[in-house]
Amino acid sequence: MPIRIFSFVIAFAALANLAVADRCCWDEKDPVKVTLVVILASEEGNTIDKRLTKVAEEVQKLHPKLKSFTYKSEERQSLKPNEKVSMLCVDEKTAEIVIKHGADKDNRVSLSVKPPDMNKIDYQSVCGKFLPIVTPCKTKKGECVILLIRVEPCRGN
Numbered sequence: 005m006p007i008r009i010f011s012f013v014i015a016f017a018a019l020a021n022l023a024v025a026d027r028c029c030w031d032e033k034d035p036v037k038v039t040l041v042v043i044l045a046s047e048e049g050n051t052i053d054k055r056l057t058k059v060a061e062e063v064q065k066l067h068p069k070l071k072s073f074t075y076k077s078e079e080r081q082s083l084k085p086n087e088k089v090s091m092l093c094v095d096e097k098t099a100e101i102v103i104k105h106g107a108d109k110d111n112r113v114s115l116s117v118k119p120p121d122m123n124k125i126d127y128q129s130v131c132g133k134f135l136p137i138v139t140p141c142k143t144k145k146g147e148c149v150i151l152l153i154r155v156e157p158c159r160g161n
Contacts, residue, residue, distance in 0.1 A: 033084075033085055033105075033106060034106040034107070035082045035083060035084050035106070036082070036083055036084075036085075036103045036106050036107075036113055036115075036155050036156070037080060037081070037082050037083075037155070037156040038080065038081055038082075038083055038089070038101055038103070038115075038153065038154070038155055038156075039078065039079070039080045039134075039152075039153070039154040039155075039156070040078070040079050040080075040091045040093075040099060040101070040151060040152070040153055041075070041077070041078045041134070041151070041152035041153075041154075042076040042077045042078070042093050042094065042149065042150075042151060043056060043059065043073055043074065043075060043076060043149075043150040043151075043152065044073070044074045044076050044094070044143060044147040044148070044149065044150075045060075045063065045067075045070040045072065045073050045074075045138075045147060045148040045150055046070065046071065046072040046074075046145075046146070046147045046148070047069045047070060047071055047072075048071065048072060049071060049072040050071050050072060051072045051073075051074070052072065052073045053073055053074055053075045055075055056073045056074075056075060059073065059136060059150075059152065060073045062136070063136065063138060063150065066138070067138060067148075070148060073150075074147075076094065077092075079091050079092070083101070083102075083103045084103070085103050085104065085105050085106055086102065086103070086104070087102070087103060088100060088101070088102045089101050089102075093119075093120050093141070093149055093151065094120075094141070094143050094149055095143055095144055097120035097121070097141055097149075098120065099117060099118065099119050099120060099151055099153075100117070100118040101115060101116070101117050101118075101153070102115060102116040103115050103155070104116060104126070107131060111130055111131055112128045112129065112130055113128065113129055113130075113131070113155040114126070114127075114128050115127065115128075115129065115153075115155060117135075117137070117151075117153060119137050119139045119141070119149075119151055120139055120141040120149065121139055121140050121141040122137075122139055122140065122141075125137070129153075129154075129155050131155065131156055132154065132156060133154060133155075134152045134153065134154045135152070135153050135154075136150060136151070136152050137150065137151045137152075137153070138150050139151060
């Protein structure tokens with residue numbers, strides 16, 4: 005299912021912001037929908053998937069040599085707090101994600117992410133926000149693996 009990217013906000017390297025869904029949950033024990041988008045970036049060519057234009061602009065601020073951006077895949081799973089999942093990225097490499105707690109009173113979700121070839125990252129995110137992570141992981145073709153991770157503790161989705 006294609007992803008529609010509307011706007012992006014800078015945080016860490018950048019935060020991607022998609023259309024926010026309906027009213028979010030307020031119980032920290034509720035399941036959280038996690039979306040993982042895998043992007044492949046290359047120093048070769050100059051082709052940018054239209055869905056990734058804003059992401060490419062933000063990533064290129066810190067990684068100007070990356071010129072081409074390809075939308076590889078998207079996976080969604082619903083996780084309960086403290087549940088761990090491994091999601092396939094590329095070439096049998098995975099990202100491990102753990103929800104620490106669902107949406108709190110400020111609508112923030114705490115999670116832990118272990119991208120391929122990186123150490124664990126603990127952070128908080130708001131419902132509907134994407135965190136892009138430019139990893140050191142390379143495909144067999146030498147493409148850089150970029151992850152976009154979004155949490156949605158939203159009801160009705």
